[in-house]
Amino acid sequence: MTLMAKYQYYYRPKGIKSRYELMVFYCESQPFLPLTDYYHDCIGRNNKSTALTYLNCLLPFFSWLDQSSNYQGKRVQWDQPPEAIRVAAEDYLRQEMGCKVRENETFKFVNRTNRSPKTVSLFLSALKSFYKSLIQLKQYKYSNPLIDSYAILDNYKSSTEGVRKDKPRMPSEAGTEDAIPHRRMTDSYFKLINEEWQPEIIDDPYLPFRIYKAGKKVNWSLREVVIARMLFETGARVSEVIELTIGDYRSRKSYQEVSTFNKGSHGKKVKFLRFSKDTVKLLMKYLNTERKHFDKLNCGFENLPNEAPMFLTELGTPFLYESWYYHWSRAIKVSGIKLNPHKTRHWFVTTRLREIYNTSKTEAEINQKKMELIKYIHWKDKNTIDVYEHYFDEEKHRKSHDQMLENMAKRETEYLQQKSEKKLKQGSFVFDNKEKIIIDSEIQELLDGLE
Incomplete structure (x- = not known):
């Protein structure tokens, strides 16, 4: 079924006085304040492009809620309790975004399929952000439906319970308990799997x-x-x-x-x-x-x-x-x-890295220029560049592999030009399996690993 776009936004016309620079309308005539207030709260925490991207992800979902959602025999309203919102969001992920959703204790795993758009992660982030804003604006009276509260509770317990039974953790300065490895708390109710971020390699010089x-x-x-x-x-x-x-x-x-x-x-x-x-x-x-x-x-x-x-x-x-x-x-x-x-x-980034590899003479020079690029781009995680480098590692392998194949073709031509194996050029070897060949231990280890 094709959904009709019931929710649309318009910018404030010139000469109109309003505290809103953008307003969302329901059926083009009725102002819809929840999304309008959300947008303006969002631009206070993010830039306008992010706020607009999130809003565009939410508009189809709100139209779908009115036309196709179903919870206990009724259409779902955005301000209903978390249980209803979660059911609606899951149905939307399945029906409209072509995702596979499965249970896992207190949350749901979400898998994209070949029918799923690339915006699944963006939609989930937008919906989570929407309820965060509406809770802060006191327009939604429940907890955030897109947050797995049990994950927060478990993380809190693990960070406060010490190795001593029934005792809280000692401060890290005491040195009496093992440090907790730093890791980001995953609090989302819908958790995308196999969705590790990958930058796009765009290698068209023109x-x-x-x-x-x-x-x-x-x-x-x-x-x-x-x-x-x-x-x-x-x-x-x-x-x-x-x-x-x-x-x-x-x-x-x-x-x-x-x-x-x-x-x-x-x-x-x-x-x-x-x-x-x-x-x-x-x-x-x-x-x-x-x-x-x-x-x-x-x-x-x-x-x-x-x-x-x-x-x-x-x-x-x-x-x-x-x-x-x-x-x-x-x-x-x-x-x-x-x-x-x-x-x-x-x-x-792709173009810059290619130039670094093409113009640098030593490994030290490459590393220095890569660090300069990281500082310039202002990446919080220095490992981000590793994903780009993987592309160039593959490129280098292709070149060296092509060279190997080219050499093999030359040797094949040389071999066929000989009238017999006896006339093979000096430096070419035919091994007799009966001979005992002494092979370097490291090479032998590599060969064993190929079996």
């Missing part, structure tokens, strides 16, 4: 230029061109570029750099982005022409205050992710390439 060409076809302005170039050249997230200020540019020593925030830094400028001289020229041209035209004070770069946003809309207001994405998606559609904006970051 990808940026294909996107620029598509942008030209849909008449991108200088603003969209500069943003796209910054994404590919810096490896930044979209919000880290779109939300730049003039002061972020002036704060750096180099005219090819800007300061920006990082995911989780709560707006604090903790890293920098570096881009090409050609992009600098386009940026300055944008600031002194296109942007100046839309600026309410008609200021160019030299006269702009530090707090002024770098990118503006045609109305002279700060450029937002939602407005930018409209222009991006038009170009992507024309290009014929399915490219989520975040993939520009994966492309940057």
Whole structure:
């Protein structure tokens, strides 16, 4: 059955006074405050692109609740107790997302199938985030349905019970009890299995230029061109570029750099982005022409205050992710390439690593440059780069294997050119199985392992 989209959102029209910049409507006419309040609470804890992504994941689910959910013979309402919400979420995962769900004590395992979209994890995160917000806003009076409370309780018990019977743990400084290994508490009621995050390896050297060409076809302005170039050249997230200020540019020593925030830094400028001289020229041209035209004070770069946003809309207001994405998606559609904006970051890392391997002369130089890349990207977990390196390890194996196959083909040709085995070139060996061959112990160990 095809679901009708009953829930949709609209941005606040110009000239309308409201504390909401976006509002969700039910059947296009009736405001739906739970999702509206959730969105605005979410942008207080995340960036706007994340909040909008979560909202887009929830809208189909809420439409499905009204049309197809069933708990004890009735449709499920979003504000019902956790038991009803869990049943509805499980049915939605099975029926609409093609997942397999199975019981495991106090929670459920979720397996994606070939019918499942890639957004299963995103949907579960969004629903969990929704109830977290509505509980904080005092609009949902129960515990979070997407949290496995027993997992929290078990984790708490294991972290407080000591090795001494009926006694709490001694402080770590006492040194009398084994330390508890650090591990992240998995508190989700629906636990995705075999869903370890893997970055996408995008190894098309011409990808940026294909996107620029598509942008030209849909008449991108200088603003969209500069943003796209910054994404590919810096490896930044979209919000880290779109939300730049003039002061972020002036704060750096180099005219090819800007300061920006990082995911989780709560707006604090903790890293920098570096881009090409050609992009600098386009940026300055944008600031002194296109942007100046839309600026309410008609200021160019030299006269702009530090707090002024770098990118503006045609109305002279700060450029937002939602407005930018409209222009991006038009170009992507024309290009014929399915490219989520975040993939520009994966492309940057893949390209950067390839250059490191191609230009470095020693292993020490490779390691040094990799550490520089990790610091630049600001990865919290340094092991993230290992997944990318696995790709290059496979590439190196393919090259060396191809070389081996090429050598085998040459030797086969040489062998066939001989009139008899007696005329084999010196250095070629035919082993007589009756002969006793002395083999190095390490090689023998390797051979034994192949049996």
